[in-house]
Amino acid sequence: MLWPALRVLSHGELSADQLQDLLSTLRLERTPRTEGPGAERSVAHRSFTDDTGTRLVLDLARSGEAGWVLALFFDGEPPAPDTVDSHRALLREAVERLGLTLIEITPAATTEEVFVVPPPSPGSPESTIGASWDLPYNDLDHMWPHVGLRKDAPREVKEVKLREVMRTPAWAAAPPAIRRQAEAFLNEA
Numbered sequence: 001m002l003w004p005a006l007r008v009l010s011h012g013e014l015s016a017d018q019l020q021d022l023l024s025t026l027r028l029e030r031t032p033r034t035e036g037p038g039a040e041r042s043v044a045h046r047s048f049t050d051d052t053g054t055r056l057v058l059d060l061a062r063s064g065e066a067g068w069v070l071a072l073f074f075d076g077e078p079p080a081p082d083t084v085d086s087h088r089a090l091l092r093e094a095v096e097r098l099g100l101t102l103i104e105i106t107p108a109a110t111t112e113e114v115f116v117v118p119p120p121s122p123g124s125p126e127s128t129i130g131a132s133w134d135l136p137y138n139d140l141d142h143m144w145p146h147v148g149l150r151k152d153a154p155r156e157v158k159e160v161k162l163r164e165v166m167r168t169p170a171w172a173a174a175p176p177a178i179r180r181q182a183e184a185f186l187n188e189a
Helices: 016-025 080-097 140-147 155-166 168-171 175-186
Strands: 002-011 043-050 055-063 066-073 101-106
Touching: 002 055, 016 140, 016 168, 055 101, 080 101, 080 168, 140 155, 140 175
Parallel strands: none
Antiparallel strands: 002 066, 002 101, 043 055, 055 066
């Protein structure tokens, strides 16, 4: 079973030449991936093994009409952090070189890799979606995976995600203990 180790979401139009350049740069075969999450949107992929013998799959998929997902998947043990970091640099460089807009990278290593939903424009009605707290825990450390972060994510990334959670209608219904922990976390910065 394939599991995502890294996912880069970007947006923008690519010409046929730019798409071919991306496929060549990443040495992707123009055949869709057939396994793992999101395989139905795959456009091209390449399977290989890392230094420890772990099977990795680098994949390009579509997300809507102008969205692109570049992902590194693994089968078995997760790849070494150095492997993920080198692919992060490779994929970020490709997105920037092609003039695509970076939306987010999961897991985020910097604040610019975190997607933050823009606040509603003044005068727009407040959303009632997510107005209840359905999370089964009262500890901030247990919340990080729920918002797409590892417990060892950089502090500044956690701050951005935490502030975003605190802007949602559900935050008012969060347990008092987790709200106090969140305030203490942000005040430590």
